[in-house]
Amino acid sequence: MTEKVRIGDDALMFSETLLLFLIKQFNGERTLSGIYHLLKGKKSSQSIQDSFLFRVEPFYHLCDDLERQSFQKLIEHLGDHEWIKYMNSEQTRVILTEKGMDKLSMFKIERMIPDGLRITNYVTTEKQFWLRLQLLIQTLSALRYQQTAFLPITKFPAVTEAVRRIIMESSLSRNQLVHQFYQEIRRLLTSIPILEANIFASQFSGYHMTGLTLRQISDESGKDLFECRTFFKAALRRIMQELSKNKSRYPFTALLMSPGVSGLSTTAGVSLRFLKSGLSAQEAAHRRNLSIGTIEDHLVEIALKDPTFDLSEYLTDELEHRIMDHANRLNTRQLKTIKKALQEGVSYFQIRLALAKNTVR
Amino acid sequence: MGSLNNLREEDLLREAKIILKEKFGYHQFRSGQQKIIQDVLNGRDVFAMMPTGSGKSLCYQIPGYLLNGTVLIVSPLLSLMEDQINALRAAGERHARALNGMMHAQERIRVLRHLEELRFLYISPEMLCRSDIREALAKITISLFVVDEAHCVSQWGHEFRPDYLQLARIREQLGHPACLAVTATADERVREDIIRSLELHEVAQTIMSVDRTNIALVVRNVSNDDEKMEQLCKLLRTTRLPGIVYCASRDWTERLAELVRRQLGLRAAFYHGGMESIDRRKIQNQFLDNQLDLLCCTNAFGMGINKPDIRLVVHFHFPATMNAYLQEIGRASRDGQQGLAVLYYSPQDNQYPEGFIDSNFPEDAFLLHTLHELDEGVLTIKNKDQFLNDLQERGSSETAARFIYERIREKPAYQSFHSIFKRSKSMIEQRRRVLLNDLSIMKNYLTATECRRAYYLKVYHEDSHEKPVYCCDQCGINLADFDSVNFEDTVINRKQLMSWEERLSYIFKESERSKQ
Numbered sequence: 001m002t003e004k005v006r007i008g009d010d011a012l013m014f015s016e017t018l019l020l021f022l023i024k025q026f027n028g029e030r031t032l033s034g035i036y037h038l039l040k041g042k043k044s045s046q047s048i049q050d051s052f053l054f055r056v057e058p059f060y061h062l063c064d065d066l067e068r069q070s071f072q073k074l075i076e077h078l079g080d081h082e083w084i085k086y087m088n089s090e091q092t093r094v095i096l097t098e099k100g101m102d103k104l105s106m107f108k109i110e111r112m113i114p115d116g117l118r119i120t121n122y123v124t125t126e127k128q129f130w131l132r133l134q135l136l137i138q139t140l141s142a143l144r145y146q147q148t149a150f151l152p153i154t155k156f157p158a159v160t161e162a163v164r165r166i167i168m169e170s171s172l173s174r175n176q177l178v179h180q181f182y183q184e185i186r187r188l189l190t191s192i193p194i195l196e197a198n199i200f201a202s203q204f205s206g207y208h209m210t211g212l213t214l215r216q217i218s219d220e221s222g223k224d225l226f227e228c229r230t231f232f233k234a235a236l237r238r239i240m241q242e243l244s245k246n247k248s249r250y251p252f253t254a255l256l257m258s259p260g261v262s263g264l265s266t267t268a269g270v271s272l273r274f275l276k277s278g279l280s281a282q283e284a285a286h287r288r289n290l291s292i293g294t295i296e297d298h299l300v301e302i303a304l305k306d307p308t309f310d311l312s313e314y315l316t317d318e319l320e321h322r323i324m325d326h327a328n329r330l331n332t333r334q335l336k337t338i339k340k341a342l343q344e345g346v347s348y349f350q351i352r353l354a355l356a357k358n359t360v361r
Numbered sequence: 362m363g364s365l366n367n368l369r370e371e372d373l374l375r376e377a378k379i380i381l382k383e384k385f386g387y388h389q390f391r392s393g394q395q396k397i398i399q400d401v402l403n404g405r406d407v408f409a410m411m412p413t414g415s416g417k418s419l420c421y422q423i424p425g426y427l428l429n430g431t432v433l434i435v436s437p438l439l440s441l442m443e444d445q446i447n448a449l450r451a452a453g454e455r456h457a458r459a460l461n462g463m464m465h466a467q468e469r470i471r472v473l474r475h476l477e478e479l480r481f482l483y484i485s486p487e488m489l490c491r492s493d494i495r496e497a498l499a500k501i502t503i504s505l506f507v508v509d510e511a512h513c514v515s516q517w518g519h520e521f522r523p524d525y526l527q528l529a530r531i532r533e534q535l536g537h538p539a540c541l542a543v544t545a546t547a548d549e550r551v552r553e554d555i556i557r558s559l560e561l562h563e564v565a566q567t568i569m570s571v572d573r574t575n576i577a578l579v580v581r582n583v584s585n586d587d588e589k590m591e592q593l594c595k596l597l598r599t600t601r602l603p604g605i606v607y608c609a610s611r612d613w614t615e616r617l618a619e620l621v622r623r624q625l626g627l628r629a630a631f632y633h634g635g636m637e638s639i640d641r642r643k644i645q646n647q648f649l650d651n652q653l654d655l656l657c658c659t660n661a662f663g664m665g666i667n668k669p670d671i672r673l674v675v676h677f678h679f680p681a682t683m684n685a686y687l688q689e690i691g692r693a694s695r696d697g698q699q700g701l702a703v704l705y706y707s708p709q710d711n712q713y714p715e716g717f718i719d720s721n722f723p724e725d726a727f728l729l730h731t732l733h734e735l736d737e738g739v740l741t742i743k744n745k746d747q748f749l750n751d752l753q754e755r756g757s758s759e760t761a762a763r764f765i766y767e768r769i770r771e772k773p774a775y776q777s778f779h780s781i782f783k784r785s786k787s788m789i790e791q792r793r794r795v796l797l798n799d800l801s802i803m804k805n806y807l808t809a810t811e812c813r814r815a816y817y818l819k820v821y822h823e824d825s826h827e828k829p830v831y832c833c834d835q836c837g838i839n840l841a842d843f844d845s846v847n848f849e850d851t852v853i854n855r856k857q858l859m860s861w862e863e864r865l866s867y868i869f870k871e872s873e874r875s876k877q
Contacts, residue, residue: 064637065636065637065640067635069635131639134639137868140869141868141869141870144868144869144870145870148450148451148453148455149446149447149448149449149450149451150447151443151444151447151642151645151646151649152642153639153642153643153646154638154639154642155443155463157463157464157465157468158465160465160468161465161467161468178869179869179874181869182865182869182871185865186862186865189861189862189865194861197861198858198860198861200861201861201864201865202857202858202859202861202864203643204864204865204868205643205646205868206864206867206868206869207868207870208650209650209652209855209864209867209868210643210646210647210650210652211643212643212857212858213636213640213643213644215640216630216857217858219619219622220857220858221858
C-alpha cells in the first residue's frame with residue numbers, strides 16, 4: 001500500500017533490514033518464493049532444508065500471517081531504493097546491490113534478533129500451541145466472570161477439543177483452576193523480557209476484552225510489523241521451551257504442549273530437525289559433532305516418541321516384519337539373540353529401531 | 362399440541378409476552394412477530410417474510426418455551442447458527458445445540474446423545490439428509506420444523522440449495538410437525554415455490570415490508586476518490602457511531618481504516634477475507650465488544666453478526682444488487698433506534714460490482730484446476746463442508762465453491778470430473794445475465810430522482826406507505842441531525858494497549874480476588 005510505504009523509512013527499518021539479510025543469505029540461489037515460504041513456515045522439506053542450508057533457521061515460520069501481497073510490496077520497496085537487483089527477467093531472483101550491502105552493514109542483525117527466536121525445537125507445534133493457549137485463556141476468563149456464552153477466537157476442532165479436555169479432566173474446582181492457570185501464566189511471562197511479554201499478552205482475549213492482532217499492535221505501538229512478529233515469536237518459543245524444561249512448575253499449562261515432540265529430549269529434538277531437513281544420519285552426526293551412534297540413539301528415541309517420523313530410510317517395512325517375527329517367535333527382546341537368529345546384514349541399530357517402533361503400538 | 366388445547370389463545374399470548382420479557386428482555390413484540398408467534402402456537406404451517414433485522418429468530422425461539430419437544434431449525438449458514446446459539450446461551454438457555462459438518466465428530470456424538478434434552482437444535486441441510494441423524498431425530502418429539510432462509514428451496518432464487526428439496530419428505534419422517542418457513546427476501550414466484558415445495562397446508566402468511574423505516578437513506582455523488590475520502594472523514598468526525606464502512610476491495614478497507622485512525626483518531630480496524638481466520642475473529646469480537654468505533658470491511662463481514670446498536674452504515678462503493686444493499690444497511694440500528702445509511706457514488710465505481718458478479722463463479726482456470734484435482738484424487742467431495750472449506754482456503758469465494766459443488770453433484774458417476782467443464786461454463790454465462798439485470802436495478806437506485814425508499818419498495822412490488830421523518834436525501838435530510846452530540850451515548854473508551862500484568866489481572870479478575 002502506498003500509504004504504508006510513505007510513512008517513512010524509520011517505521012520500516014526492521015522489515016527492510018530483515019528482508020535484506022534474508023536476501024543476502026539466500027544469495028539468489030532460490031526464488032523470492034523461497035524466502036516467502038521460509039517466513040510463512042511452509043511445511044515442505046525444501047523450505048525446512050533451506051532454513052538450514054542458508055543459516056536462517058530462526059526465521060522459519062516467523063510470520064504465518066504474512067500475505068503474499070504485502071511481501072511483494074516490501075520487495076518492490078527494496079527495489080525502489082535500489083538495495084536489490086533482479087537477476088532474471090521474470091524478476092523472481094534477487095541479490096543485494098552495493099547500496100543494499102551498505103544499508104545492511106549499518107545494522108547488526110544479530111542484535112536485532114532476540115535470543116528466543118533461535119529456539120527452533122518447537123516450531124512445528126508452535127501454531128497449535130498458541131491457538132490452544134489463546135482459547136484456554138478466553139475460556140477461563142469466561143468461567144471466571146461467569147459468562148454463559150462467548151464467541152471463541154477459533155473454532156478449529158482439534159484446538160477446541162484439546163482445550164475442552166484440559167478443562168474437563170482437571171480435578172480442581174473451576175475457580176481454583178483459573179487461579180492456578182493465572183499463576184502459571186504470570187510466572188511464564190515474568191521469565192521473559194518485558195517487551196516480549198507485553199506484545200505476547202496483548203493478543204490474549206478475555207471477558208469483553210478481545211485481544212489485538214499483531215497488525216493492530218504494530219499500528220498502536222508504532223513498531224514495525226515484522227519487529228512485532230519477531231518479538232512475539234521469540235516470546236512464544238521461550239515460553240514453550242520453559243514449559244518443556246520445567247514441566248512440574250507449570251502442571252496445567254504444560255498440558256497444552258503436544259506430547260509427541262515435547263517428550264523428546266532437547267538434543268534428540270535438534271537431531272530430529274536436522275534429519276527432517278533431509279540430512280542423513282551420517283551428515284547430521286558430522287554437522288553436530290556427534291558420533292553416529294549418538295544419532296542412532298536419537299533415532300530410537302524419535303521412533304519411540306514421534307511415531308509420525310518416517311524411518312523407512314533406516315528400516316524397511318519388510319525388514320521390520322522379519323525382525324519382529326523372530327523376536328516374537330523367540331519371545332525375546334535381547335538384541336544379541338535376535339541378531340543371531342537373523343541372517344547377516346541386519347544391524348543392532350535396526351533391531352533396536354524395530355523394537356522401539358513396536359513398543360509404541 | 363395436546364398440552365395447548367386447554368390454554369386459550371389470549372393466555373398463550375400472555376405467556377409469550379412473559380417469555381419475551383423474562384428471557385429476551387423486550388417489553389413488546391415488534392411488528393409482525395406477534396401474529397407469526399400466534400399462528401405457530403396454534404399449530405399452523407406458517408410462511409413469514411421478514412426483512413433482515415426485524416427479529417425473525419424470536420418467532421421460533423419464543424414458541425420453543427411454550428411447545429413440548431424440540432424446535433428444529435434448518436439453516437444453511439454455519440456462522441448464523443453459531444451466533445444464534447451464542448445469543449440463546451447468553452440469555453441463559455443451556456439446551457441449544459447445532460449439528461453441522463464442520464464439527465468435531467466427538468462433539469456431534471455428544472449432541473446426538475442428549476438430543477431429547479434440547480429445546481433448540483440448529484442443523485445444516487446436509488446433516489439432516491444423513492440417515493443416521495434422521496433416525497436419531499425420529500426418536501424425539503419435534504415441536505416445530507423451522508426452515509430458515511427458505512428461499513433456498515426455490516430454483517428461482519440465487520441461492521438455490523438442492524438439499525432443501527428433501528425437506529418436505531424429511532418433515533414427514535419426523536412425524537409431520539408444524540412448519541415455519543422464514544426468509545428475508547422472496548418475490549411472489551419464490552414464495553409460491555416455497556409453499557409448494559415444503560408442502561405447507563392452509564398456510565398462514567405474514568409478509569412484512571422490506572422497508573426499514575428507522576434507517577435514513579442518503580446517496581452522495583462525488584467526482585473522485587479523494588473527494589470521497591474527504592466527505593467520509595467529514596461525516597465520521599461528527600456522526601453518531603459505531604459504524605461500518607463497506608468497501609469493494611481489501612486494499613480499500615485497509616486504506617480507509619488507516620486514514621480514519623490517523624486523521625480522526627477513531628478506533629478503526631479493517632476486516633476482509635484475506636486475513637487469518639483468528640484475526641478476523643478478533644476484529645469481529647472487538648467490534649461486538651465496543652472496542653472499535655468503526656469497521657472498514659468488505660462484504661465478507663456481517664453474516665450472522667448481531668450487534669443492535671450500529672448507527673451508521675456507509676457504502677464507500679455500491680454493492681451489486683438491491684438485495685445486498687438492503688441486507689447491508691439492514692445491519693444498522695436493529696434495536697429500533699434511528700440509523701443512517703450513506704452511499705458515496707462516483708462514476709469510476711461502476712467497475713467494482715462486475716467484480717462482485719465474477720466472484721459468484723469460479724474463474725475458468727480455478728474451475729479447471731479443481732476438476733483436475735478431483736480427478737487426481739487430491740480433492741474429494743465426501744464431506745461437503747470440508748470440500749467447501751478446502752476450496753475457500755485455495756482462494757475461492759463461498760458462492761463460487763458452492764457453485765462448483767453443485768455442478769459436481771449433478772455429474773453422472775461414470776464421467777470424469779473434467780467432463781463437466783463446458784456445461785458449467787455455459788451455466789455461468791446464463792446466471793451472469795440474471796445478475797447483470799440485478800445490477801442495473803441497483804444502478805438506477807443511485808441515479809433515481811424520486812424518493813429512494815419509494816424506488817426500492819417499487820422493486821419489491823410494495824406500495825409506499827407513511828413516510829418516516831428521516832426518509833432520504835431526495836425527500837430532504839439534514840445530516841447534522843445524526844451528530845453524536847444529539848444523543849446521550851456512553852462510550853467506554855478502554856485503551857487497546859496495556860502492560861501484560863494489567864491485562865492478565867483483568868482477564869482473570871485477579872484484582873477482585875485479592876479483595877475476596
